[in-house]
Amino acid sequence: MSQIQVEHLVKEYKRKKNPEGLIASAKSMFRPEIETMQAVDNVNFAIEKGEAVGYVGPNGSGKSTTIKMLCGILKPTTGSVRVNGLDPFHDRMKNNKNIGVVFGNRSVLWWDVPVIESFRLFQTLYEIPEKRFKENLEKFTEIMDIAPLLSVPERQLSLGQKMRCNIAAAFLHDPQIVYLDEPTIGLDTESKASIRRCISKINEEEKTTFIITSHDFQDIESLCRRIILINHGKIVLDDNMQSVKQKFNQKKQIQFEMEQNPWHNGEEFICQGVRVMGTTSHSLKLEYDLEQTDSMKIMTAVAKGSEIQDVNISGRDIEEIIRDIIRKDNHIKRSSDVM
Amino acid sequence: MKKMKELVRMTFLTKFAYMKAFWFNVLGTGASIVIYYFLWQFVFQKQNSLNGFTMVQMTTYVILSRILSSQFGGGINEELSQWIYEGKIGVELLRPISLFFTLFAKRMGEFLFFLLFKGVPISILCFLILGGTAPAGVLNFILFVLSIFISIVIMFFIEFMVGICAFYTYGYHGLMFTKSALLSILSGGIVPIFLFPKGLAAVLTYMPFAGMVSVPVNIYLGKYVLAESAKFMMLQIVWALVLCLAAHLFYGHVIKKVVVQGG
Ligand SMILES: Nc1ncnc2c1ncn2[C@@H]1O[C@H](COP(=O)(O)OP(=O)(O)OP(=O)(O)O)[C@@H](O)[C@H]1O
Numbered sequence: 216m217s218q219i220q221v222e223h224l225v226k227e228y229k230r231k232k233n234p235e236g237l238i239a240s241a242k243s244m245f246r247p248e249i250e251t252m253q254a255v256d257n258v259n260f261a262i263e264k265g266e267a268v269g270y271v272g273p274n275g276s277g278k279s280t281t282i283k284m285l286c287g288i289l290k291p292t293t294g295s296v297r298v299n300g301l302d303p304f305h306d307r308m309k310n311n312k313n314i315g316v317v318f319g320n321r322s323v324l325w326w327d328v329p330v331i332e333s334f335r336l337f338q339t340l341y342e343i344p345e346k347r348f349k350e351n352l353e354k355f356t357e358i359m360d361i362a363p364l365l366s367v368p369e370r371q372l373s374l375g376q377k378m379r380c381n382i383a384a385a386f387l388h389d390p391q392i393v394y395l396d397e398p399t400i401g402l403d404t405e406s407k408a409s410i411r412r413c414i415s416k417i418n419e420e421e422k423t424t425f426i427i428t429s430h431d432f433q434d435i436e437s438l439c440r441r442i443i444l445i446n447h448g449k450i451v452l453d454d455n456m457q458s459v460k461q462k463f464n465q466k467k468q469i470q471f472e473m474e475q476n477p478w479h480n481g482e483e484f485i486c487q488g489v490r491v492m493g494t495t496s497h498s499l500k501l502e503y504d505l506e507q508t509d510s511m512k513i514m515t516a517v518a519k520g521s522e523i524q525d526v527n528i529s530g531r532d533i534e535e536i537i538r539d540i541i542r543k544d545n546h547i548k549r550s551s552d553v554m
Numbered sequence: 555m556k557k558m559k560e561l562v563r564m565t566f567l568t569k570f571a572y573m574k575a576f577w578f579n580v581l582g583t584g585a586s587i588v589i590y591y592f593l594w595q596f597v598f599q600k601q602n603s604l605n606g607f608t609m610v611q612m613t614t615y616v617i618l619s620r621i622l623s624s625q626f627g628g629g630i631n632e633e634l635s636q637w638i639y640e641g642k643i644g645v646e647l648l649r650p651i652s653l654f655f656t657l658f659a660k661r662m663g664e665f666l667f668f669l670l671f672k673g674v675p676i677s678i679l680c681f682l683i684l685g686g687t688a689p690a691g692v693l694n695f696i697l698f699v700l701s702i703f704i705s706i707v708i709m710f711f712i713e714f715m716v717g718i719c720a721f722y723t724y725g726y727h728g729l730m731f732t733k734s735a736l737l738s739i740l741s742g743g744i745v746p747i748f749l750f751p752k753g754l755a756a757v758l759t760y761m762p763f764a765g766m767v768s769v770p771v772n773i774y775l776g777k778y779v780l781a782e783s784a785k786f787m788m789l790q791i792v793w794a795l796v797l798c799l800a801a802h803l804f805y806g807h808v809i810k811k812v813v814v815q816g817g
Pocket residue numbers: 228229230254272273274275276277278279280281813814815816817
């Protein structure tokens with residue numbers, strides 16, 4: 216059995232419709248019109264121990280809602296979640312001991328006391344042995360670069376400093392699974408990079424499972440080998456990062472800088488699966504289809520006719536690929552709504 | 555136990571961060587004691603005793619009851635409501651201890667802080683300045699302290715349920731105010747319960763609220779014989795258990811519906 220097993224998961228939110236106009240508002244005080252919306256709509260997936268999964272989707276697609284159900288603080292409307300064989304909602308406290316959670320918009324620390332006091336309290340609450348605690352504290356203080364922040368009360372920290380302390384806090388008790396809901400929100404590039412390095416390392420060394428939501432695709436790309444894409448509460452894609460790139464990244468652009476461009480104002484550059492996008496006397500820009508050809512073939516062809524000085528290959532990155540998939544999905548949804 | 559101790563310590567540290575606000579709170583309680591003292595002095599100008607209370611006893615009642623009921627403005631209900639309202643409840647639910655445990659430790663911390671920095675010093679100060687009676691006996695004093703401790707448990711469960719109500723109202727200032735006012739009146743924190751109409755007084759004596767002010771203070775003053783003291787304290791314990799059960803049922807019902815806001 217997988218470490219995390221999600222079956223037919225549904226979460227419905229009930230929302231009071233806020234009517235327009237005074238009379239309608241007054242009416243709604245007594246009998247509010249309630250609409251339900253499916254924030255998570257029949258979601259299924261299974262995650263094995265040691266995986267690092269990127270859970271992505273546009274704003275309001277249901278990512279945070281799913282994470283909340285996974286860590287047991289929100290009761291699913293229907294469907295089931297199993298984490299290590301436990302139902303995280305019913306066995307919440309047991310489950311809590313095994314997981315670490317970072318919400319980008321929430322802090323687990325005590326607002327008025329120095330950060331180190333919060334950490335110490337975690338040690339007691341999670342019953343972390345002194346030796347282990349010391350090791351972890353040292354390790355994550357260094358990784359997150361928070362040594363000078365430990366004696367400062369949380370309310371005096373900046374957003375990014377707070378986040379860094381929270382990330383350190385999530386790892387103190389050696390959790391088996393770590394949920395990160397937009398963990399790099401508000402962080403500078405240096406901190407982002409060190410967090411990514413740290414997560415990759417823990418993931419490899421300790422076989423800790425990670426589920427990460429982020430709108431920063433660099434986070435996802437550098438951390439996750441698997442990507443789950445959710446849109447309007449439904450899973451649109453659940454695949455290996457590499458194969459997503461291959462499957463959806465059929466076309467690439469290649470640009471040559473050269474001494475003299477023999478295909479400028481002369482005969483056209485012809486090669487199977489290649490389209491000329493632009494030429495100048497010193498450069499040539501081509502788009503090619505990965506199914507029909509590859510960059511080596513094109514380079515050889517170009518090298519035959521001219522002296523290449525520089526080459527630049529670019530493809531669509533994962534962000535663009537995802538954006539495209541979502542656009543297509545929204546389109547399908549809209550046209551099926553019309554019918 | 556160690557967890558409880560550490561959480562209590564945390565509450566102390568948090569409280570220390572707001573010492574200035576706390577001194578104003580102490581000042582307010584002191585002022586209300588003085589006001590009620592003069593009010594009763596006016597009443598006792600025309601008579602020597604009221605329902606068996608002498609002026610000195612009434613002074614004692616005023617000091618103790620004002621101090622005890624000054625706790626009604628605090629409690630954990632405000633924080634719990636805020637957590638639900640702002641969605642921070644999600645984080646609290648992720649701790650490896652139960653919400654009841656977290657909050658009860660907070661409440662104990664608050665009570666001990668209250669005792670140390672307000673209850674004891676202000677009582678002594680007021681007794682010295684306004685004059686009050688010593689407890690009716692050593693046993694009375696012990697039972698008085700014990701009764702106060704039980705009353706914290708009662709208060710805790712009431713506060714817990716009031717706090718949860720924020721889930722239905724999505725606002726909590728009204729709840730806070732109503733709770734504080736009702737408890738002050740019903741517990742005998744403003745006037746002794748015997749001043750209420752006969753029937754109402756009889757009912758109130760047996761309600762859980764009496765256990766917060768009226769019962770301990772009457773024990774202190776020796777208004778109850780030993781058997782009565784024992785009876786009322788048993789009643790306190792029964793109420794504590796009933797409220798504990800009610801709070802757990804209420805919690806079990808609401809937690810399924812709580813929508814952790816934000817994200
Ligand atoms: N407490 C709530 N009551 C009603 N609707 C809610 C509530 N919380 C979320 N929603 C709705 O549920 C949907 C999913 O929200 P969710 O927070 O899971 O999105 P998300 O994928 O995390 O988005 P983001 O990328 O912006 O964080 C949204 O349409 C949101 O409006």
